Amino acid sequence: MSDQRLECLREAYLLGTLTPAERQELSELCRHDAGQRDALLAEVEMDLRLRSLYAGEAGGQRTLAAVRHLLNQERDSGMQRTVRAVSRRTHQRHGHRWVMALVAACLVVGLGLWLRPGQPPPAALGHVLVANGATLQRGDSVQALSAGQALHAGDSLSGATRVAWADGSQLGLSATGRLRLLPVEAGSTLSLDAGDMDAHIVPQPAAVPFAITTPQGQAVVLGTRFVLSVDAGGTNLRVSEGRVRLLASRGGELVVSAGQQAELPTGAAPRWIDATGVAVNNPVDAVVTGTWERGQAPLAPTLAVGLNVFVGVEAERAIQPAYRDALAAMAPALLRFARGEQIHDSASHPAGWLRLDADGGYSWDAERIARVVPPAEGRRSELLVSIPDFPTAWRTPDQRLRPDCVERFARLCADLVHVVDRDLDRRVSRWEITRGTDVTYADDPEALADLVLRCAAAMQAVKPGLRLSGPAFARCDRQDWLEAYFARIAGRLDYLSFCVWPSDGRQAEDDQLWDQAEQISERAQTLRRAWAASGAPPVEVLQVESALHNEAPDPRFAGAEAGIFDALVMISAARAGLAASCRWNDMDGWFGAYAPDGSPRPAGEVLALFARHLRGAALPCTSSAPARVAALACPGALVLVNRWPQPTRLGLAVQGADAIPWERHVVTDSGLVAHGPTSLPRQVLLPERSITLFVPQP
Amino acid sequence: MPPDPHEIDALVAKARTGNTQAFDNVVMALQGEVRQFACARVSSADVVEEVVQATFVTAFHKLDSYEPRACFLPWLIGIAANHVRSELRRRLRLRPADDETLEALLLRVRLAQDAQPEAGHAYADGLQACLERLQPRARALLHSRYGEERSLSALAQQFKQPVGALAVTLHRLRATLRRCLEAGRASA
Numbered sequence: 010m011s012d013q014r015l016e017c018l019r020e021a022y023l024l025g026t027l028t029p030a031e032r033q034e035l036s037e038l039c040r041h042d043a044g045q046r047d048a049l050l051a052e053v054e055m056d057l058r059l060r061s062l063y064a065g066e067a068g069g070q071r072t073l074a075a076v077r078h079l080l081n082q083e084r085d086s087g088m089q090r091t092v093r094a095v096s097r098r099t100h101q102r103h104g105h106r107w108v109m110a111l112v113a114a115c116l117v118v119g120l121g122l123w124l125r126p127g128q129p130p131p132a133a134l135g136h137v138l139v140a141n142g143a144t145l146q147r148g149d150s151v152q153a154l155s156a157g158q159a160l161h162a163g164d165s166l167s168g169a170t171r172v173a174w175a176d177g178s179q180l181g182l183s184a185t186g187r188l189r190l191l192p193v194e195a196g197s198t199l200s201l202d203a204g205d206m207d208a209h210i211v212p213q214p215a216a217v218p219f220a221i222t223t224p225q226g227q228a229v230v231l232g233t234r235f236v237l238s239v240d241a242g243g244t245n246l247r248v249s250e251g252r253v254r255l256l257a258s259r260g261g262e263l264v265v266s267a268g269q270q271a272e273l274p275t276g277a278a279p280r281w282i283d284a285t286g287v288a289v290n291n292p293v294d295a296v297v298t299g300t301w302e303r304g305q306a307p308l309a310p311t312l313a314v315g316l317n318v319f320v321g322v323e324a325e326r327a328i329q330p331a332y333r334d335a336l337a338a339m340a341p342a343l344l345r346f347a348r349g350e351q352i353h354d355s356a357s358h359p360a361g362w363l364r365l366d367a368d369g370g371y372s373w374d375a376e377r378i379a380r381v382v383p384p385a386e387g388r389r390s391e392l393l394v395s396i397p398d399f400p401t402a403w404r405t406p407d408q409r410l411r412p413d414c415v416e417r418f419a420r421l422c423a424d425l426v427h428v429v430d431r432d433l434d435r436r437v438s439r440w441e442i443t444r445g446t447d448v449t450y451a452d453d454p455e456a457l458a459d460l461v462l463r464c465a466a467a468m469q470a471v472k473p474g475l476r477l478s479g480p481a482f483a484r485c486d487r488q489d490w491l492e493a494y495f496a497r498i499a500g501r502l503d504y505l506s507f508c509v510w511p512s513d514g515r516q517a518e519d520d521q522l523w524d525q526a527e528q529i530s531e532r533a534q535t536l537r538r539a540w541a542a543s544g545a546p547p548v549e550v551l552q553v554e555s556a557l558h559n560e561a562p563d564p565r566f567a568g569a570e571a572g573i574f575d576a577l578v579m580i581s582a583a584r585a586g587l588a589a590s591c592r593w594n595d596m597d598g599w600f601g602a603y604a605p606d607g608s609p610r611p612a613g614e615v616l617a618l619f620a621r622h623l624r625g626a627a628l629p630c631t632s633s634a635p636a637r638v639a640a641l642a643c644p645g646a647l648v649l650v651n652r653w654p655q656p657t658r659l660g661l662a663v664q665g666a667d668a669i670p671w672e673r674h675v676v677t678d679s680g681l682v683a684h685g686p687t688s689l690p691r692q693v694l695l696p697e698r699s700i701t702l703f704v705p706q707p
Numbered sequence: 708m709p710p711d712p713h714e715i716d717a718l719v720a721k722a723r724t725g726n727t728q729a730f731d732n733v734v735m736a737l738q739g740e741v742r743q744f745a746c747a748r749v750s751s752a753d754v755v756e757e758v759v760q761a762t763f764v765t766a767f768h769k770l771d772s773y774e775p776r777a778c779f780l781p782w783l784i785g786i787a788a789n790h791v792r793s794e795l796r797r798r799l800r801l802r803p804a805d806d807e808t809l810e811a812l813l814l815r816v817r818l819a820q821d822a823q824p825e826a827g828h829a830y831a832d833g834l835q836a837c838l839e840r841l842q843p844r845a846r847a848l849l850h851s852r853y854g855e856e857r858s859l860s861a862l863a864q865q866f867k868q869p870v871g872a873l874a875v876t877l878h879r880l881r882a883t884l885r886r887c888l889e890a891g892r893a894s895a
Contacts (some may be wrong), residue, residue, distance in 0.1 A: 013871040020859060020874040022809075034807040050750065050813060055881040056754055057746035058834055061739065063853040072738045072756070073731055076763045134724055162724070176720035176775075211713070217721050245856050 019049055021364050023056045082550045084341030126162070133159035134190055135174040143182065145170030157599075162192040176209040178219065197222040205238040210251075225273040233267075243274040245282075249633060255279045268295030268634030283660065293692065296660035297628030297640045297649065303669075303705060304644035307515065308624040311643075312583045313391065314616060315343030315552060315591030316602065322348045324380040325358040326596075332606030335596055338609065339617045340389055345553055345591050346382065347395035347444055347481070362425075363400060371400055371421055373428045381427060385436040393553065393591075394429060395441035396422050409456075410450050415463055423467035430472050440468060441506060442479030447490070454490050458497035465501055469579040476503040481553050483508050485532035490541030504588065505536050506553040509578060520636075522557055523652055525638070526577035529555075530585035549588040552578065555692030556592065561599035568680040569698040572611030576700045579619050580641040583627050592616060611700075614681040618674055618702050622646040630663075638695065647671075647703040651695035659693050671703040710736040712777035719779055730770075733779075734763050740780055741787050743834065748791045748820070750813035757794050762787040771880050816821070837887035845880055852877060 018035045021027045027035065039046040061068065140154040146165040154170055166172070170185040182188050186204030191197050197220040206221075210230045213219045219230040221237060223244040228237055233251025237244065246255055247270045255271055256262040261278030265271045269292040273279045281292040316339060321327040353361035355374040364374045377670045382392065400421070403414035410418055422442060429435045442464045450457035461479040469475060485491070485507050509532070511517065511525035533550050540548065557565055557574045565571060575592050582590035592612065596603045602613035609617070624645030632640045638657055639650040647666070670686035677699045686706045695701055715736060721729035738759055745758040765786050766773075773782055781858060795818040804810050848866060851857045863870045 013875055016874040016878045018870055020877060024859060032809060036807070036812070039809060039812055040807065046812065046816060051885060052818060052878065052881060053750055053813070055885055057749070057752055057784060058743055058750060059849060059853045059884075060840070061742040061746055061755065062834055063850070068742075069735050069738045072742075072759055072763070073734045075756075075760045076734055076767075077731075079760060079764050080767060174720075175724065176717045213717060217718065217726060217732070391835070658823050665767075 014370070015045075017394060019052050022049070023052065029703040042116035053066075071514075082624040117202040128358055130468055133161055133175065135160045135172050135178075138169060138173050138179070139171040141169040141171075143170035147162070162190050165189045174210075176211055176213075178208070181207045191222070197227060199681045201237055201239050203239050205236060207234075207236045209234045223273070224258075225275055226255065226257040226259075226279070229256065235265075241275070243272055243277075245272045245286075246270065250636060265292075266294060266634075267637050268632075269293065291658055294653070294657045295632055295634035296662060297630065297632050297638065298662045299640070299642045299647075300628055300664045301642050301647065301666045301705075302628065302644065304625045309625050310342060310620075310624050310645075312579065312587060312618040312623055313342035313551075313589035314579060314590050314623060315390075315393070315553070316341040316616065316655050317345045317347060317591055317594045318381075319348055319594035320596040320605075322351060322362075322381055324377055325359065327381045332596060335603040335607055335609070335613065339595075339602060339613060340620050341591075341616065342390060342620055343393055343438075343589050343591060344383075344390040345393040345395065345441075347393075347397050347441065347553070349397050352396065352398050352400050356357050369402075370417065373421075373425055375428045375432060378428060379433050382433065382435050385434065390433060391438040393439040393441060393589075394425070394437045395444055396425060397444050397664070398446070399443070410460060415460055418460075419464045419467040423471045426468045426471040426475065428449060430475070437475070439476045439478065439504065439551075441476065441481055442468075444508065445483035446480040447494070448483050451490070451583065454494035455497055458494050462498055462501055478504045478506045478551075480503050481506040481508055482536065483510070485535045488535055488539050491536065492542045495540050495545070499540065499545035502548065504549040504551060505540065506551045507532060507536060508554035509552060509555070510556060510559050512558075514558045515563050517558060519565070520575075520652070522570075523574055523577050526574050527581050529578060529581040529587070533582075533585045533587055550585075550589050551589040551590065551591075552582050553591045554593050555590070556594075556600050563599070566599050566601075566612075567604065567610050569611045569676070569700075572615040572676055572700055573650055573652060573698060575612050575615050576619070576648065577639055577661065579623070579656075580639055580648060580650070583623065583641060609680070611676050611680070614676045615700050618646075618676070618681075618700075619648075622702055623648075645704070647689075649695055649701040649703075651697065651699045651701070653697060655697050657695045657697075659695055661689060661693060663689060666705075670706045672706055674702045674704065676700040710780075712779060715779045716775040716777055719770060719773060720775060730767060733745065733766075737780060737783060738763070741783060743786055744784050748788075748817060749795065750810070750817050754791075754794055754798065758787055758790045761790045761794070768779070771857075787865060833888050833891045834884065837884050838889070840887065841880065843884070848873075849880060 018027070018031055021031060022035060035049070039049055137154050137156055137160065138157045140156050140158075142407050143154045144167050145152050145154045145158070146167070147161075147163070154166065160172065161541070166182060166186075166188045168182070168186065170182050172180045172182070174180065180188075183205035186206055187202040188206065189200040191200055195688065200222040202224065204236065210219050210233055211594045213231060221228045221230070223237070223239050225244045226242075228246060231252045231254070233253055235246060235248040235253050237246050244255075246253060246264045246265055248267055250267050252264055252266045254262055254264050255273055257273055257277065257278050259278070263279045263281070263476065270282050271279050271292065272282050280490070281289050283289045283293055295382045308486050320332060321336070326332055348360055350358050350360035351362045354363055354365050355361035356364070362374055362378055363371045366372055382394070397420060399410045399414070403411050403418060405411055426440065430437055442461050446457055447454075457480070465477050465479070468477065482491075482505070507656060509526070509529060511522045513521060529552055536550055537547070555575070557563070557571045577590070579590045592602060594602070596605060598605055602616050603609050622645045623643060625643045628642040628644070630640050630642035630647075632638045636661055637651070637653045639652065641648040642663065645660050647663065649659065666689045672686050673684040675682050675684070675696060677696050689703060693701070717734060718729045718733050718736070722733060741759050741762050742755060745755045749755055749758065762783060766783055769786070773779060775789070786836050795814055799814050799818065838849070841849070848862065851862055851865060857865070859873060863873050866873060868876065
């Protein structure tokens with residue numbers, strides 16, 4: 010049988026158009042040839058999958074209708090079975106048909122009320138976390154609440170208590186609070202009749218929102234944290250996360266977002282109010298509160314704002330005026346040389362630092378290194394030099410260092426110290442033995458520790474007292490791995506370094522990427538905990554690489570998105586007390602802080618501003634809506650990052666900031682704009698997706 | 708994308724309190740995943756529908772036994788796997804023991820393969836992604852064949868290809884999709 014004939018038979022089978030003769034033919038074939046049978050089944054599977062996929066929403070609706078029908082049928086037959094069973098027993102006992110009929114009728118009514126179409130037995134809506142002497146009214150009885158007590162629709166709570174909802178949401182009721190749990194058909198989940206209620210409601214399905222009725226209207230929650238208060242004058246709502254729709258009974262509504270506050274006066278439409286409760290025309294979207302003090306000048310930066318050298322590793326590009334100007338404009342406190350191609354052959358790669366010797370070994374190309382690593386004289390940045398990886402020829406197939414090459418690699422590391430610090434006198438502040446090899450050695454931390462120890466000993470023999478780390482960790486979430494690694498190497502490293510490359514790449518939403526920027530402190534914390542477990546004294550922690558993600562191309566690298574990411578990384582690093590934060594990278598086509606033509610991107614402007622003005626330790630400063638506006642105060646600047654895709658009207662309440670003039674620098678997609686010194690405003694409109702620095706003037 | 712497991716848990720929590728709308732939303736959100744799971748383990752469209760419906764009816768009755776840990780879909784697929792087995796057995800029981808028809812043969816093979824769920828697999832999402840990688844003309848052909856349910860002769864006319872060649876093209880497209888799904892599973 011030809012392939013085409015076979016395909017026609019299979020297609021006809023799938024379409025249900027086989028003639029009896031064809032069916033017989035295909036059947037015989039499948040019965041005697043397991044391969045043909047499996048091939049037909051594979052076709053059937055894909056055919057069914059495609060049918061299902063193309064049936065889409067309509068197919069889903071048909072299934073839903075069928076499921077509803079089946080559940081209703083079960084309910085009806087269940088009731089009939091119950092009635093028949095009761096009637097049999099009643100007939101046996103009394104033999105009176107009228108009694109049987111009466112009982113059956115009662116059961117039908119009772120079950121009909123209880124078993125609404127397809128409804129399982131009623132479950133608790135939530136339970137009490139903290140009772141605090143509050144009371145529960147259930148029907149006519151009033152009782153003291155107790156922790157753990159289940160709550161059902163119809164229950165009324167009075168007094169201070171804390172309640173957990175079945176979906177994980179939590180509600181807190183004030184001492185004067187009165188709250189009723191409503192049945193499903195009420196159209197609201199709760200009714201707050203008096204007092205205050207703070208709530209953290211987990212994200213709700215759009216079709217079934219969490220709604221709270223008050224005497225003046227209704228608050229429809231879309232997954233959020235908020236405080237709702239009710240008194241004789243009206244309902245007051247303050248949202249700290251997410252959004253709540255506030256609807257007046259007499260019409261009118263406001264959608265209140267994180268940081269905003271609104272009230273619903275009795276008999277009136279909802280309106281915006283400010284933090285002091287005064288009605289305003291425009292809502293303040295968020296409030297930043299804090300304390301500022303100048304500190305004792307001159308202030309050193311506690312966070313070294315750094316930059317990874319990428320283009321500058323290539324000799325021809327490093328000497329171009331546009332590159333030098335860009336570097337001078339950004340003035341990073343730390344320059345890190347950690348480009349992977351550094352360990353390539355300098356004869357074949359413009360970024361290569363290695364020379365392949367005649368005997369098959371490697372040595373460093375001192376001439377190339379001299380041209381790209383800036384001399385100490387006149388240099389404003391400290392240097393961190395990494396030996397980023399093992400030379401390709403010395404790697405195993407799984408990218409580890411071949412065991413027979415450990416000594417040669419250690420010598421190579423020592424030779425680099427010799428060339429850069431002894432011969433060229435570049436005065437490198439920090440050295441780093443490999444980056445990301447914690448992933449390559451994911452199942453053998455001890456082997457990596459032994460390797461790094463060997464290299465460290467060789468390097469320190471060349472220059473005693475040099476500051477070493479290794480590797481720059483790509484993953485900081487595996488405390489067990491880190492503890493095993495540090496147990497072997499503790500006391501021999503002078504600082505720890507790690508990289509931040511958010512996951513999901515181009516597919517990730519801006520907020521997902523920015524949220525990961527703010528998780529730096531958790532990573533640093535894990536590193537510090539694992540280090541502390543070794544018993545070694547604390548060491549500095551540096552975040553040495555970060556970028557929006559690692560999947561170029563993405564136009565966000567050249568936009569405000571990357572600038573915001575960098576700003577959030579540095580804010581998070583400053584708060585976490587890190588010694589440095591370095592972005593990836595200087596000037597390449599995609600990731601660069603500067604475009605290849607020498608023009609600054611938002612990320613470049615941000616780096617320059619932060620490098621210049623982040624001085625002194627972080628001061629107390631909080632944002633009422635951190636998911637919208639991130640804030641950092643230090644003696645050198647007040648930093649405000651608007652993550653929102655719309656302008657944010659921000660209230661500023663910063664003690665100690667009134668008496669002096671402030672210069673304002675704003676970075677947006679369009680670049681940097683500076684505004685002349687003024688006093689710090691009480692309210693400021695932050696442009697959409699922007700980074701604002703208020704810099705105190707002398 | 709597969710539905711957010713936390714959102715599903717929120718819906719399930721509401722369904723447990725008697726909110727039938729919430730349960731309807733669960734059905735609509737997950738029926739595609741259950742259906743794709745069943746397609747790979749049965750031999751005809753009517754068994755798929757039977758399994759999907761029975762799965763949601765069973766799930767409804769067992770809602771209280773589900774522990775909300777963002778794993779409702781795997782829980783549901785476990786139920787579906789049981790229904791696949793029992794439905795295949797039921798259908799075979801209805802046939803004579805010596806039934807040698809093609810349908811009986813395929814039912815026996817499927818039953819012997821056993822319907823084990825694959826951990827963490829997004830059943831519906833993978834196929835959609837694979838479809839998007841096909842050439843536009845190939846997608847148009849599949850759309851006419853499955854979305855518009857056109858006959859082979861109508862497709863031959865529409866795509867100006869003989870029926871035999873078209874059957875081969877469709878076979879190759881399904882094979883391409885199958886390989887794509889397998890590659891996705893392997894990389895996952």
